[in-house]
Amino acid sequence: MKMKKYTASTMVEAMRKVREDFGEDAVILSSNVTKTKGFLGLFRKRSVEVVASYDKTNAGRTYESQVRSVQPPVAEPESVERMQREMREIKQMLKDIQQVDHTFEKYPDELLPILKKLQTQGLANEYIMEIGNLVYSRMKQDKIDFTEEQQMELIRAWFSDRLGDIPFGGISYQKKFINVLGPTGVGKTTTIAKIAARALLEEKKKVGFITTDTYRIAAIEQLRTYANLLQAPVEIAYNEEDFRIAIEKLKDLDLIFIDTAGRNYKEAKFVDDLSKLIDFSLDMETFLVLSTTSKEQDMDTIIRQFDQFPIKKFIFTKTDETNSVGSIINLMLKYGIGVSYITDGQEVPEDLTEASLEKIVDLLLVGDSRA
Ligand SMILES: Nc1nc2c(ncn2[C@@H]2O[C@H](COP(=O)(O)OP(=O)(O)O)[C@@H](O)[C@H]2O)c(=O)[nH]1
Ligand SMILES: [Mg+2]
Secondary structure (H helix, E strand, O other): OOOEEEEEOOOOHHHHHHHHHHHEEEEEEEEEEEEEEOOOOOOOOOEEEEEOOOOOOOOOOHHHHHHHHEEEEOOOOHHHHHHHHHHHHHHHHHHHHHOOOOOOOOHHHHHHHHHHHHOOEEEEEEEHHHHHHHHHHHHHHOOOOOOOHHHHHHHHHHHEEEEHOOOEOOOOOOOOOOEEOOOOOOOOOHHHHHHHHHHHHHHHOOEEEOOOOOHHHHHHHHHHHHHHHHOOOOOEEOOOOHHHHHHHHOOOOOOEEOOOOOOOOOOOHHHHHHHHHOOOOEEEEEEEEOOOOHHHHHHHHHHHHHHOOOOEEEEOOOOOHHHOOOHHHHHHHHHEEEEEEOOOOOOOOOOOEEOOOOHHHHHHOOOOOOO
């Protein structure tokens, strides 16, 4: 097929040139009218550009039908819409493909369910990869596919290894004061009521409470209600002086639980107030209460805000309200701080479990710390 471009000042002239070369069998491939720039819109020149060819298969057809046959199809509004929609779909598909999670693609299929479960639980990817590498390398070494049970055994071994040096377990009963700190509404008051009830019922200890949470009447009443059930005394400390008097009053008890205010501890001022009010030099164990329903990043911020206090262990609450408890492991490994209790409900004292490595791992793998 021969092809040639013609330029002329009019279409008639352009077509005359085409016919000269190709005769009546010429095929017009495209035609275009352009205007050259003039001066103030005057003296503008028109220029016609025609691309024509000669194709034997079209020989004998009329000029008009040939022109029509090579014109690009006129896009109907409907088909423009369809094309736009298809373009959008293709773009979305490309995006989706780029976002496919390639994290676990190096592992065999039978490992994926457990790795994905750990990911859903919010365990940090670096730990999931360590676990994946461990199990996969053992599979390659033994040249077998591991059953779920065999995988679990290795995964538990990984946790024992990594969490082996971290302390677990409840109050020691070696210290007279038990102090709970933490943000608003995480379950501090409920949790000390649970721990105190256990100490009284199971260990036959004489218990009492001091509350420094004097910002809301309801908070004092809440603690009083629990204390009354246990027939335990409650002292209210509005300031440092009150706190000293309360200690004196309760000095004959075995265990004194200190409830603190739920304040927004992202503000450093509240952390300072706390350090003035409570005498941390006492014979005291201090626990930081965090709710597993919080975002890990927020928990992390709180932990750093409280780093001036001697946090012995964490207490993690509300595991009944979430399926992602990977943050417990992430934070323990990050700060090297262990867990004393986990709580999974509002019932006092039932919904409290003394933490151990096995129970935490059960909570993560089986979804139940009481398994
Ligand atoms: N679902 C659930 N709710 C809890 C748990 N612990 C405490 N709560 C509830 O959380 C709310 C706040 O508890 P509270 O002890 O007053 O928190 P505080 O402000 O930290 O003292 C109350 O409604 C408690 O009953 C738990 O483990 N699970
Ligand atoms: Mg409270």
